[in-house]
Amino acid sequence: MPTSEFNVVGLDIGGTRLKAALVSFDGSLTGNFSEASRVRGEYNALLEQILNAIERLQSLSDIPLKAIGLGVAGLLDKDRRNIIASPNCIAFLKGSLVADLEFNTGLPVVMDNDANMFAVGEGFIGAAQGSDNFIAITLGTGVGGAIVSGGRLVRGIDGGGGEIGHIPISIQGPVCGCGSNGCLESYIGRTGLRSYIFKKHPFSAEFGLRKLALMAKENNLHAIDVFRYIGRMLGIGLAGLVNIFNPEIIVIGGGISASGPYLYEAALEEISKRAFKVYQTNLRLKSSALGSMAGVVGAGRCAFEEKGRN
Numbered sequence: 314m315p316t317s318e319f320n321v322v323g324l325d326i327g328g329t330r331l332k333a334a335l336v337s338f339d340g341s342l343t344g345n346f347s348e349a350s351r352v353r354g355e356y357n358a359l360l361e362q363i364l365n366a367i368e369r370l371q372s373l374s375d376i377p378l379k380a381i382g383l384g385v386a387g388l389l390d391k392d393r394r395n396i397i398a399s400p401n402c403i404a405f406l407k408g409s410l411v412a413d414l415e416f417n418t419g420l421p422v423v424m425d426n427d428a429n430m431f432a433v434g435e436g437f438i439g440a441a442q443g444s445d446n447f448i449a450i451t452l453g454t455g456v457g458g459a460i461v462s463g464g465r466l467v468r469g470i471d472g473g474g475g476e477i478g479h480i481p482i483s484i485q486g487p488v489c490g491c492g493s494n495g496c497l498e499s500y501i502g503r504t505g506l507r508s509y510i511f512k513k514h515p516f517s518a519e520f521g522l523r524k525l526a527l528m529a530k531e532n533n534l535h536a537i538d539v540f541r542y543i544g545r546m547l548g549i550g551l552a553g554l555v556n557i558f559n560p561e562i563i564v565i566g567g568g569i570s571a572s573g574p575y576l577y578e579a580a581l582e583e584i585s586k587r588a589f590k591v592y593q594t595n596l597r598l599k600s601s602a603l604g605s606m607a608g609v610v611g612a613g614r615c616a617f618e619e620k621g622r623n
């Protein structure tokens with residue numbers, strides 16, 4: 314069995330969790346862990362947390378560490394060195410994370426949006442493995458998205474794009490965190506979903522998505538309705554993307570895979586009503602295969618690619 318000549322560290326930092334692991338060339342993980350992320354306070358506390366994570370992982374292997382891959386919940390500048398907006402992680406904006414990590418570790422750091430890292434991970438060894446045309450969506454606090462077309466991540470003139478959560482799906486609609494209204498995220502992001510559940514199923518309002526997923530699996534009708542609702546709204550947004558990108562696979566991640574078929578059935582129903590029939594023949598909706606560590610695998614993969622270029 315071939316072994317890595319070197320390892321990288323993959324990090325995935327979101328509004329609530331920091332996930333990290335040593336990543337090998339084949340995407341296998343060592344020492345993976347998840348802890349509360351220090352993204353809402355001071356920058357130095359966050360930097361210290363990341364450096365500790367790297368040091369901890371480095372001590373687990375004799376194979377040299379050569380690069381760091383970092384997925385973050387935020388918008389990046391064009392050369393992906395700085396985070397320019399991150400409503401849930403204000404600490405990111407108070408310092409220069411890539412420069413500071415490179416200075417402190419002496420290693421190259423490659424950073425990208427967390428949804429892009431999720432897509433890279435799923436495309437490498439996950440639910441979209443081998444596909445050159447797929448769409449990746451993560452459901453959580455927000456609705457993250459990434460689009461791979463012709464084997465490449467879609468990036469626009471400013472290095473961005475793929476913001477599936479901010480596709481407008483209604484003329485009017487709830488105010489969205491981005492400042493617009495009627496975006497997909499304003500319906501099925503955490504805030505929008507809470508207000509739907511509170512209105513329709515007040516008894517379930519205290520439960521998170523993971524708990525509701527388990528309830529749906531046990532045939533709780535309130536929980537089933539919630540997942541049908543998410544699927545319906547998602548399907549409306551996705552139908553447009555199916556027509557534009559003609560994808561082979563749509564990967565959905567974010568702790569809903571335990572909810573059973575309801576979300577997927579409702580999404581497919583909307584897509585089948587709204588998208589070109591010919592584009593539905595080869596289309597499959599799939600759950601994330603790598604679960605909560607998909608972003609870490611993707612960050613590791615990007616770090617390997619970066620190192621390969623050096």
Ligand SMILES: [Zn+2]
Nearest residue numbers: 479489491496
């Ligand atoms: Zn929006």
